[in-house]
Amino acid sequence: MVTIRDVGKHAGVSVATVSRYLNDKGYVSEETKNVLKKSIQELGYKPNQMARSLSTKKTNIIGLLVPDITNPFFPELAKAVEETAFSNGYTVVLCNSSEQQEKEKHYIQSLQQNYAAGLIVTTNYTEAEYYRHIKLPIVALDRRLDPTIPTVTTNNVEGAKMAINYLLDQGCKHILCIRGPQGIGVAEDRMKGFLEVVNNAQDIQVETITSPFEFTEAEQKAFNILNAFPTIDGVFAASDASAIGAMKAAQSLGRKIPDDIQIVGFDGISLGALVTPELTTVAQDIYHLGKVATELLLKKIKEEPIDNHLIELPTELVIRRSTK
Amino acid sequence: MVTIRDVGKHAGVSVATVSRYLNDKGYVSEETKNVLKKSIQELGYKPNQMARSLSTKKTNIIGLLVPDITNPFFPELAKAVEETAFSNGYTVVLCNSSEQQEKEKHYIQSLQQNYAAGLIVTTNYTEAEYYRHIKLPIVALDRRLDPTIPTVTTNNVEGAKMAINYLLDQGCKHILCIRGPQGIGVAEDRMKGFLEVVNNAQDIQVETITSPFEFTEAEQKAFNILNAFPTIDGVFAASDASAIGAMKAAQSLGRKIPDDIQIVGFDGISLGALVTPELTTVAQDIYHLGKVATELLLKKIKEEPIDNHLIELPTELVIRRSTK
DNA sequence: GTTACATGTGTAATCGTTTACACATAATAT
DNA sequence: ATATTATGTGTAAACGATTACACATGTAAC
Numbered sequence: 001m002v003t004i005r006d007v008g009k010h011a012g013v014s015v016a017t018v019s020r021y022l023n024d025k026g027y028v029s030e031e032t033k034n035v036l037k038k039s040i041q042e043l044g045y046k047p048n049q050m051a052r053s054l055s056t057k058k059t060n061i062i063g064l065l066v067p068d069i070t071n072p073f074f075p076e077l078a079k080a081v082e083e084t085a086f087s088n089g090y091t092v093v094l095c096n097s098s099e100q101q102e103k104e105k106h107y108i109q110s111l112q113q114n115y116a117a118g119l120i121v122t123t124n125y126t127e128a129e130y131y132r133h134i135k136l137p138i139v140a141l142d143r144r145l146d147p148t149i150p151t152v153t154t155n156n157v158e159g160a161k162m163a164i165n166y167l168l169d170q171g172c173k174h175i176l177c178i179r180g181p182q183g184i185g186v187a188e189d190r191m192k193g194f195l196e197v198v199n200n201a202q203d204i205q206v207e208t209i210t211s212p213f214e215f216t217e218a219e220q221k222a223f224n225i226l227n228a229f230p231t232i233d234g235v236f237a238a239s240d241a242s243a244i245g246a247m248k249a250a251q252s253l254g255r256k257i258p259d260d261i262q263i264v265g266f267d268g269i270s271l272g273a274l275v276t277p278e279l280t281t282v283a284q285d286i287y288h289l290g291k292v293a294t295e296l297l298l299k300k301i302k303e304e305p306i307d308n309h310l311i312e313l314p315t316e317l318v319i320r321r322s323t324k
Numbered sequence: 325m326v327t328i329r330d331v332g333k334h335a336g337v338s339v340a341t342v343s344r345y346l347n348d349k350g351y352v353s354e355e356t357k358n359v360l361k362k363s364i365q366e367l368g369y370k371p372n373q374m375a376r377s378l379s380t381k382k383t384n385i386i387g388l389l390v391p392d393i394t395n396p397f398f399p400e401l402a403k404a405v406e407e408t409a410f411s412n413g414y415t416v417v418l419c420n421s422s423e424q425q426e427k428e429k430h431y432i433q434s435l436q437q438n439y440a441a442g443l444i445v446t447t448n449y450t451e452a453e454y455y456r457h458i459k460l461p462i463v464a465l466d467r468r469l470d471p472t473i474p475t476v477t478t479n480n481v482e483g484a485k486m487a488i489n490y491l492l493d494q495g496c497k498h499i500l501c502i503r504g505p506q507g508i509g510v511a512e513d514r515m516k517g518f519l520e521v522v523n524n525a526q527d528i529q530v531e532t533i534t535s536p537f538e539f540t541e542a543e544q545k546a547f548n549i550l551n552a553f554p555t556i557d558g559v560f561a562a563s564d565a566s567a568i569g570a571m572k573a574a575q576s577l578g579r580k581i582p583d584d585i586q587i588v589g590f591d592g593i594s595l596g597a598l599v600t601p602e603l604t605t606v607a608q609d610i611y612h613l614g615k616v617a618t619e620l621l622l623k624k625i626k627e628e629p630i631d632n633h634l635i636e637l638p639t640e641l642v643i644r645r646s647t648k
Numbered sequence: 649g650t651t652a653c654a655t656g657t658g659t660a661a662t663c664g665t666t667t668a669c670a671c672a673t674a675a676t677a678t
Numbered sequence: 679a680t681a682t683t684a685t686g687t688g689t690a691a692a693c694g695a696t697t698a699c700a701c702a703t704g705t706a707a708c
Contacts, residue, residue, distance in 0.1 A: 001694090003693095003694055003695080004694065004695060004696095005694080005695095013657075013658085014657065014658045014659075015658090015659095015695080015696090016657070016658060016659080016660095016696085016697075017657060017658075019695070019696055019697080020656095020657090020696095020697090022695095023696080025696090025697090026655095026656085026657095026697090027654085027656050027657080028655095028656075028657085029655080029656060029657090032656080032657085047694085048378075048437075048694050048695065049437070049438050049695095050377045050378040050383075050438070050439060050693080050694075051378050051663090051693070051694030051695035051696085052695055052696080053374045053663095053695090054372075054374040054375050054663050054664065054665085054693090054694080054695070054696095055662075055663050055694085055695050055696045055697085056663090056695085056696065057663080059374075061417075064418070068403070069393075069399045069402050069403050069406070070400055070403050070594070072396070072595075074399070075393045075394050075396075075398070075399045078393050078418060078420075079392070079393050079394050079420055079422075082393070082418055082419075082420045083420065083422065086420075086427070091417055091434070092418045093385075093418070094388070094406055094417070094418040095406075096402070096403055096407070096410075098403075098407065103410070110415070113370055113372075114373050114374070215598060244598055247600075248598070248600070251600060270394070271396075271595060271598070274539060274568055274572070275598060275599055275600065276571075276572070276575060276599065276600045325664085327663095327664055327665085328664065328666095329664080329665095337687075337688085338687065338688045338689075339664090339665080339666090339688090339689095340666085340667075340687070340688060340689080340690095341686080341687060341688075343665070343666055343667080344666095344686095344687090346665095347666080349667090350667090350685095350686085350687095351684080351685050351686050351687080353685080353686060353687090356686080356687085371664085371665075372663085372664050372665065373665095374663085374664075374665085375663070375664030375665035375666085375693090376664080376665055376666075377665090377693095378663090378664080378665070378666095378693050378695085379664085379665045379666040379667085379692080379693050380666065380693090381693080
């Protein structure tokens with residue numbers, strides 16, 4: 001392996017100078033720079049990251065903490081994070097908490113231990129308090145952890161309003177709301193938007209159930225309630241996953257979509273375009289979400305000033321076949 | 325930060341002894357072991373991985389090279405790899421090649437550079453030759469890279485035979501085969517199985533198209549060919565993604581599934597259960613695939629003997645609603 | 649002409665491990 | 679009784695970077 005010492009020898013300077021050149025720190029004459037450039041090229045020198053990290057206590061590793069990579073929202077996010085990180089010279093460690101708080105903490109522990117550069121968090125199950133005391137640069141993605149932690153999310157309140165307004169415009173009178181879990185920021189926001197519209201509307205009947213952002217449970221619960229209320233003619237789900245669950249439930253009850261019942265989801269996962277009928281949804285630009293979050297984290301890592309601690313990206317109502 | 329030196333001082337021994345204790349190498353008396361255990365506990369000592377790696381030229385990082393994490397096959401795999409790695413004290417770096425060979429090579433380069441412990445490869449676009457010269461322990465997953473590289477895959481030939489036999493049993497007479505890309509091992513194998521059965525069957529008409537393991541292109545191509553051949557009554561797709569593409573194409577042409585046309589996919593991604601009608605498929609146990617591959621890699625890393633360089637896991641025909 | 653500061657470079661300590669080697673002592677073999 | 683081997687431990691040199699500090703020299707200020 002070629003070391004910085006070899007480069008120094010080859011170029012006829014000391015290691016300090018080489019290091020200064022490499023890190024663009026301190027003074028190095030133009031002449032020396034040229035010589036070094038050549039030497040490094042000729043020797044094919046690549047700095048040893050381990051040695052670097054040992055000395056600086058910093059790596060180029062970013063942790064991406066997700067609850068379940070299998071949930072279709074996260075691969076899209078992961079892709080954005082990976083690509084953004086990669087093009088900035090960072091590497092992404094996949095931390096799949098498998099919804100276990102202990103595993104999540106273990107990862108955080110280990111990332112700090114190993115001098116990770118920063119952390120992007122998309123999980124919910126750990127108290128915000130815990131995060132406040134982490135020394136690592138952190139960005140919360142699609143989750144609100146703590147006011148002190150920069151957050152990138154979509155405008156969930158507005159998105160929900162758009163969705164429900166649309167359902168009302170389409171003539172829905174009896175609406176099922178599949179809300180997300182209690183206490184989770186985005187779920188609360190979507191619920192808030194939903195309620196704001198519904199509470200000001202006339203002659204609307206509403207049913208509400210709670211489900212995690214996932215298929216099976218939503219399908220089950222939706223089945224029961226759709227069965228109990230044959231007049232339900234619209235569904236607003238706080239996630240596409242739940243919406244698709246509801247869709248299957250409706251179909252297995254013989255309800256025609258969108259004729260008997262119209263469904264709007266929330267998220268904009270690409271799966272929405274693959275189900276039949278294709279899902280109308282409040283789409284977030286998931287890739288953009290991940291990209292912005294990563295860029296924000298990079299800023300924090302480089303200790304650049306952050307002007308905006310809460311970035312809310314706009315949503316878009318994508319109308320497909322699950323509504324009229 | 326507590327260092328090995330602190331532990332040594334606290335326990336009244338030298339760093340060498342502590343190191344020997346930590347790594348279970350060389351002689352350490354029972355008595356000393358107990359003292360050290362206590363000291364480490366009391367001081368809350370955690371070894372510094374950077375320093376370790378610098379010295380040993382080894383990390384506990386495993387690279388997972390995927391072409392596109394957004395393709396639903398890979399998150400399921402990634403989860404298995406992550407969980408298996410995690411429970412063995414390893415960390416997974418997500419290397420999303422985005423189908424670019426250059427990025428793939430860059431990752432391999434960087435993983436070697438950074439003393440990664442090993443590498444799991446699920447990509448295709450780089451010549452096997454290239455991989456043969458990598459010093460890192462490698463396992464190929466669902467891909468055949470090189471005879472010298474241990475490979476975990478499913479029994480694709482048998483799986484394809486099962487699928488196509490089933491279609492014939494169901495009475496299909498005019499079959500569309502959506503094969504995977506040329507030159508890719510698993511695609512060839514599935515094709516081989518398909519042909520073996522079809523060539524021995526009577527009175528069967530066959531159309532074949534090629535599509536990557538992905539939705540859109542398959543949908544497009546399937547649309548054209550289904551449109552051209554109204555008598556096609558069965559589809560065998562070499563991936564669930566293509567199958568779902570074909571499903572959408574058939575539906576938009578007004579063909580009823582499974583009455584007018586029956587569809588069988590291949591892979592067993594969980595998405596298959598979410599589309600309507602639910603997809604009949606040759607299921608691989610993707611999680612198991614990932615787990616076995618990771619365990620195999622771990623064996624290679626620890627330089628344990630590997631008895632089987634080609635592990636072929638069985639497939640299972642999961643019959644759902646897209647066939648009669 | 650002295651002082652101050654900017655520019656350019658080198659020496660050596662440091663980061664926190666691992667490990668070769670040396671050196672004990674005790675147990676066993678011959 | 680001596681040689682050999684097993685057991686237990688410590689010293690100090692790696693691993694390959696960064697960086698504080700020292701030391702030049704050149705230039706500008708007064």
